[in-house]
Amino acid sequence: MSDQLPPIVVDARHLLPPEPMERTLEALDELKPGQAVLLMIPRQPAPLFDMLRNNGYTYTVESQPDGMFHIHIRHEAD
Amino acid sequence: MQALSFEQAPPPFVPLRFFLTAPVFLLMAGVLLLADGQVAMASRWTPTALALTHLMTAGFMLQVMLGALFQLMPVAAGANLWRPRLLAMPVHLLSAVGAVLLVLGFHHQIAWAYQGAVVALGASVLLFFPAAMIALWRTPGRSHSLVAIRIALLALFFAVLAGVTMALARAGIIDTWWLRLSPGHVALGLGGWGGVLVAAAGYLVVPMFQLTPAYPVWFARSFAGAVAVAIGVGVVVPHAAAWLPLVGVIALFAAVTVDRQQRRRRAKVDATYHFWRLAMGCTLAACALAVPAMFQWGGNAVPIAVGILAILGGFVSVIAGMLYKIVPFILWLYLQPRVKGVPPMTRMLNERWVTWHWRCHVALVGVCVLATVWWPMVYPAGVLMIACGLLLGGQLLRVVGHARAALRRVQPS
Numbered sequence: 001m002s003d004q005l006p007p008i009v010v011d012a013r014h015l016l017p018p019e020p021m022e023r024t025l026e027a028l029d030e031l032k033p034g035q036a037v038l039l040m041i042p043r044q045p046a047p048l049f050d051m052l053r054n055n056g057y058t059y060t061v062e063s064q065p066d067g068m069f070h071i072h073i074r075h076e077a078d
Numbered sequence: 079m080q081a082l083s084f085e086q087a088p089p090p091f092v093p094l095r096f097f098l099t100a101p102v103f104l105l106m107a108g109v110l111l112l113a114d115g116q117v118a119m120a121s122r123w124t125p126t127a128l129a130l131t132h133l134m135t136a137g138f139m140l141q142v143m144l145g146a147l148f149q150l151m152p153v154a155a156g157a158n159l160w161r162p163r164l165l166a167m168p169v170h171l172l173s174a175v176g177a178v179l180l181v182l183g184f185h186h187q188i189a190w191a192y193q194g195a196v197v198a199l200g201a202s203v204l205l206f207f208p209a210a211m212i213a214l215w216r217t218p219g220r221s222h223s224l225v226a227i228r229i230a231l232l233a234l235f236f237a238v239l240a241g242v243t244m245a246l247a248r249a250g251i252i253d254t255w256w257l258r259l260s261p262g263h264v265a266l267g268l269g270g271w272g273g274v275l276v277a278a279a280g281y282l283v284v285p286m287f288q289l290t291p292a293y294p295v296w297f298a299r300s301f302a303g304a305v306a307v308a309i310g311v312g313v314v315v316p317h318a319a320a321w322l323p324l325v326g327v328i329a330l331f332a333a334v335t336v337d338r339q340q341r342r343r344r345a346k347v348d349a350t351y352h353f354w355r356l357a358m359g360c361t362l363a364a365c366a367l368a369v370p371a372m373f374q375w376g377g378n379a380v381p382i383a384v385g386i387l388a389i390l391g392g393f394v395s396v397i398a399g400m401l402y403k404i405v406p407f408i409l410w411l412y413l414q415p416r417v418k419g420v421p422p423m424t425r426m427l428n429e430r431w432v433t434w435h436w437r438c439h440v441a442l443v444g445v446c447v448l449a450t451v452w453w454p455m456v457y458p459a460g461v462l463m464i465a466c467g468l469l470l471g472g473q474l475l476r477v478v479g480h481a482r483a484a485l486r487r488v489q490p491s
Contacts, residue, residue: 014344017286018410018423042343043286046153047411054415067291 005035012041013068021048024073028057034078039071087153088162090412090481095170096145097405098474100397103137103177104467108460110185115456119449121378122385129185134389135267136199136241137177142397143275144173147210147227149408154282155224157213165209172202183245192249196242203238207231222298226278229302233270233309237263261321262313268388269324270309274302276396277331287403288351290338297334301327318372325372329365332358349432353399356440360391379450386450391443398439398470402432405474409481417484426477435469438462 008027012020020041027037039045044061052059052073062070107130111118118126148166151157159165176198183191214228240263247256277298285292292298308324336358339351364387371381406426413420442462449455 014289016289016344017407018414021414022422042289051415 005032007036007038007072010037010039012039018047020045021051024048025051028073031075033075035074036078037071037073039073041069041071042067044069045071087408087411088148088159088166090408092162092166093145093149093408094405094478095166096141096148097401098471098478099170099174100138100141100145100401101467101471101474103133103141104394104470105464106137106178106181107133108463108465108467111456111460111463113460114185115449115460116453119379119382119453119456122381125185125187127382129181131385131389132177132180132184134394135272136180137174139272139389139393139397140173140177141170142401143272144169144206146275146279146400146404147206147231149404150223150279150282151210151213151227154278155214155217155221155227156219157210157217157224157227159209159213165205169202169206172198172205176200176202180245183248187248189249189251192245193251196245196249199238200242203235207235222295222302223278223281226274226281226302229306230271230275230278233266233274233306237266237271240266262309265309265312265321265324268393269305269328272393273328273331274305276393277301279400280335280396283400283403284335284338284354288339288342288354289344290342293334293338297330301331318374321372322369325365325368329362332361332365336362349429349436350399350403352436353395353402353439356443357392357395357399360387360395360443364388364392382450383447386443386446390446395439395443398435398466401470401474402427406477409477413481413484417488421480421484426480427473428476431469431473435466435473438465438469442466 008030010020010023010027012023015023020039024037024039024045031037039048048071049059056076057073058076059071059073062072064070110126110130110133114126117124118130121127122131148159148162151159152162176195179191179198180195182188183195210231211228214224214231217224240259243252243256244259244263246252247254281293281298284290304327305324308327312321312324314320335354339355339358342351364384367380367384367387370376371384406423409426410420410423439462442459445455445459445462449459
């Protein structure tokens with residue numbers, strides 16, 4: 001189920017705070033059951049992590065060789 | 079890049095009370111330049127020059143830097159101050175009143191004003207310093223910013239201790255021999271406290287808000303310690319050249335920051351980028367001019383120009399650039415979980431007025447440096463200083479106004 005829908009990609013590699021968070025929150029509003037948001041960002045977005053934990057989302061962080069971070073976000077229920 | 083934690087951040091009005099007070103000191107400096115600026119350009123030791131310097135350092139800079147620490151310590155270093163709301167009120171009031179009294183003491187040579195400044199500024203540091211040090215020693219964090227903040231706070235303590243001692247000497251309470259602490263006081267205040275704290279904040283905000291690569295690990299690991307050692311060398315070795323290592327280390331910070339900015343990933347630049355760029359250029363120029371100044375080559379104008387470039391061109395520029403990012407950001411973060419449809423951060427400021435502030439500030443630094451060789455330039459400098467204070471204060475109030483309006487929409491009174 002979790003791999004059926006492609007993730008909603010938020011490319012925030014060239015965006016200034018808080019635009020990455022604004023766009024991620026918009027993407028989360030459109031999230032369908034089983035789907036994930038993939039956020040590509042040059043830092044670990046601590047304020048977003050706080051907000052995700054408090055609103056029933058889980059996330060994993062993958063650091064990339066180019067210094068970027070890929071953050072995979074899902075509903076806790078998925 | 080080190081992790082931040084905004085869950086422990088104090089409510090925004092804790093740092094904001096300091097940030098919103100700071101522009102008032104720019105207005106006071108503008109009025110003083112118009113009223114008595116000619117005297118300030120005669121020598122750095124004139125009452126007016128000392129008053130102007132301390133309006134910038136003990137007034138504008140100290141307000142913003144104390145406010146920034148209330149925010150930065152829990153967010154960047156995991157160091158939670160005990161009862162930040164309760165602590166902020168007396169620290170803010172005592173530091174602001176103490177700075178005004180100190181300036182009054184310098185300008186009018188009033189003994190009771192010096193004594194009042196000693197009590198107020200001393201009390202604010204005696205309240206803040208132990209609370210901050212306890213928080214910093216308790217945190218399990220080991221970031222470069224944490225080490226830098228510890229060193230900056232120690233430098234603040236000793237800078238104020240030296241300053242208080244000299245104020246008592248000026249008030250006639252202790253021997254004037256103590257005025258020899260001045261070079262150490264300047265090095266601790268500008269290099270150890272100001273420079274290291276800017277670096278501690280810069281390690282976080284430059285990559286974050288200007289999309290640059292992180293500061294090199296070797297640099298972030300060693301900069302604050304190198305500044306501390308260089309200040310120690312300058313204080314202990316009785317020769318003007320002993321201050322050269324400190325000047326070199328500060329210049330290295332400016333050069334590394336310029337290098338980071340050159341490697342930014344985003345072509346589009348904003349006012350914060352311009353303010354930081356100007357600050358680093360002025361810091362490099364101040365370091366270059368500090369060499370003839372420390373050997374007393376070139377007359378009285380050179381040390382005054384160094385002070386203008388370092389304080390107004392360096393610190394005030396960096397602080398203005400950071401305030402334009404940090405104030406909207408902390409209010410935006412505060413509103414986000416509380417208000418539906420938070421206004422975009424970019425709309426909380428009026429970019430056109432911010433750009434006008436940037437232009438006025440560049441002109442201000444330019445005419446102040448010119449005034450060191452042609453004093454009538456103090457008049458346009460005074461007008462520009464007042465304009466900068468009004469523009470900065472006006473924009474910060476505008477951001478606060480947007481946030482209050484958004485909160486009122488969900489909490490109708």
